[in-house]
Amino acid sequence: MASALSERLTKIVKTMRGQARITEDNVSEMMREVRMALLEADVALPVVRDFIGRVKLKALGQEVVGSLTPGQALVGIVNKELAATMGEGVADINLSAQPPAVILMAGLQGAGKTTTTAKLAKHLIEKRKKKVLTVSGDVYRPAAIEQLKTVSGQAGAEWFPSSADQKPQDIARAALDHARKHFFDVLLVDTAGRLAIDEALMQEIKELHGVLKPVETLFVVDAMQGQDAINTAKAFKEALPLTGIVLTKMDGDSRGGAALSVRQITGAPIKFAGVSEKIDGLEVFDAERHAGRVLGMGDIVALVEQVSAGVDMESAQRLAAKVKSGESFDLEDFLGQLQQMKQMGGLSSLMDKLPGELAGKASEADLTRAEKDIKRKEGIICSMTPTERRKPELIKATRKRRIAAGAGVQVQEVNRLLKEFDQMRAMMKKMKGGGLMKMMKRMGGMKGMPKLPGMG
Numbered sequence: 001m002a003s004a005l006s007e008r009l010t011k012i013v014k015t016m017r018g019q020a021r022i023t024e025d026n027v028s029e030m031m032r033e034v035r036m037a038l039l040e041a042d043v044a045l046p047v048v049r050d051f052i053g054r055v056k057l058k059a060l061g062q063e064v065v066g067s068l069t070p071g072q073a074l075v076g077i078v079n080k081e082l083a084a085t086m087g088e089g090v091a092d093i094n095l096s097a098q099p100p101a102v103i104l105m106a107g108l109q110g111a112g113k114t115t116t117t118a119k120l121a122k123h124l125i126e127k128r129k130k131k132v133l134t135v136s137g138d139v140y141r142p143a144a145i146e147q148l149k150t151v152s153g154q155a156g157a158e159w160f161p162s163s164a165d166q167k168p169q170d171i172a173r174a175a176l177d178h179a180r181k182h183f184f185d186v187l188l189v190d191t192a193g194r195l196a197i198d199e200a201l202m203q204e205i206k207e208l209h210g211v212l213k214p215v216e217t218l219f220v221v222d223a224m225q226g227q228d229a230i231n232t233a234k235a236f237k238e239a240l241p242l243t244g245i246v247l248t249k250m251d252g253d254s255r256g257g258a259a260l261s262v263r264q265i266t267g268a269p270i271k272f273a274g275v276s277e278k279i280d281g282l283e284v285f286d287a288e289r290h291a292g293r294v295l296g297m298g299d300i301v302a303l304v305e306q307v308s309a310g311v312d313m314e315s316a317q318r319l320a321a322k323v324k325s326g327e328s329f330d331l332e333d334f335l336g337q338l339q340q341m342k343q344m345g346g347l348s349s350l351m352d353k354l355p356g357e358l359a360g361k362a363s364e365a366d367l368t369r370a371e372k373d374i375k376r377k378e379g380i381i382c383s384m385t386p387t388e389r390r391k392p393e394l395i396k397a398t399r400k401r402r403i404a405a406g407a408g409v410q411v412q413e414v415n416r417l418l419k420e421f422d423q424m425r426a427m428m429k430k431m432k433g434g435g436l437m438k439m440m441k442r443m444g445g446m447k448g449m450p451k452l453p454g455m456g
Contacts, residue, residue, distance in 0.1 A: 034055070034078060084287075086291065090284055093216060099183070100186055104205075104212060105218055106191055106205055106240060107191075107193055108197070111221055112220060112274060114136070114138075114144055118154065119281060121152060121156075121188055122155035125157060130185040132185065133158050134152045134158070134188045135160040135172070137191050137192060139164045160174070173211060176212065218245065218246050219240075219244070219266065221233065223273075229261060242266050245268050245269065246272040329424065331389040332386075335389070376409060383404075395414075
């Protein structure tokens with residue numbers, strides 16, 4: 001959805017250049033493109049009709065302000081209405097209950113409930129400083145119980161054991177009792193899913209809800225489900241008082257379709273979005289920021305947050321102080337910068353948050369090549385001794401051959417890395433502590449290093 005809608009809107013903005021007003025004709029033309037993009041993304045037809053109607057009503061006769069073109073003004077209206085359809089701003093998770101606050105995770109099998117339960121546990125532990133217990137009520141898939149145990153450990157949460165011969169209600173009561181006695185702040189309950197909606201599933205989850213009386217009942221839905229998500233959402237809405245939605249697999253191709261439909265069908269706010277398979281790949285859902293991503297405007301706030309989280313500020317400050325004092329930039333420092341780029345989640349993850357116009361300048365093949373290049377450089381430096389990293393001038397022919405063999409590359413690759421390192425060191429001398437971002441920008445411009453769009 002993201003790329004399709006972005007491409008169609010870009011086309012409209014270009015064709016509407018030179019027009020002074022938003023008219024019924026140009027609104028209709030743009031709405032045709034928007035309608036097609038939404039339907040292609042499997043957004044439910046009633047949701048599309050309602051959305052198009054609201055945009056038309058807001059757009060017709062509106063004066064074009066300042067330097068904006070009618071096309072740009074219309075994109076602004078579409079952006080605002082997209083955000084409104086997905087729920088204004090951020091809907092926070094409710095933990096205001098006598099501990100333990102119980103959160104019930106509901107959804108179909110394959111939607112990613114178990115992994116999402118662990119991701120949410122990590123979020124609550126790190127961002128909300130809560131003591132979290134997880135438990136699985138999925139007695140039909142023993143592997144799901146073991147999976148929750150594993151991922152809960154990765155998240156830093158405690159896990160309450162359950163087994164396939166127990167009843168889900170008995171598991172729930174025992175876990176709740178354990179959480180109370182051991183002063184847990186939050187109890188996360190992973191429930192059984194089915195491959196399709198059935199009466200037994202709905203009855204079981206209704207009974208679980210009655211036993212647990214959760215403060216939050218979160219509906220976990222696969223963002224790539226498209227039209228199927230609508231039927232699932234309706235069934236769960238009728239069975240349970242849903243308080244929020246978690247969209248998983250938002251890093252797939254059809255971002256947005258389910259977000260628009262499920263929010264409107266259930267009336268429940270989207271609270272979280274799964275943006276990667278990693279245990280920390282859960283974001284608080286911000287409708288305005290997500291609308292910007294869908295329209296190809298990027299999400300610069302998320303980009304800054306990701307870079308900030310990935311950058312070790314302490315080591316960056318140490319490096320700046322080192323350069324400022326006139327100490328020589330060495331291969332240990334160079335390795336540190338390469339590792340920082342990896343910690344930011346990889347180049348493709350950063351590109352995803354750039355505006356479409358910029359991100360489009362780097363193909364998937366370019367990104368793959370650049371990321372492989374970073375790994376290769378890291379391998380070469382790791383094949384050096386600590387002394388060689390601190391004193392690169394010691395690396396002559398014999399050492400180069402040994403380093404190349406250790407890294408599994410040709411000697412030419414070692415020569416190329418040393419040449420780039422020399423360029424970097426010369427630049428660092430000139431900078432005299434001019435800042436990490438300047439250095440990253442120059443790194444992006446060097447031959448063989450990944451060049452981020454918009455960076456020179």
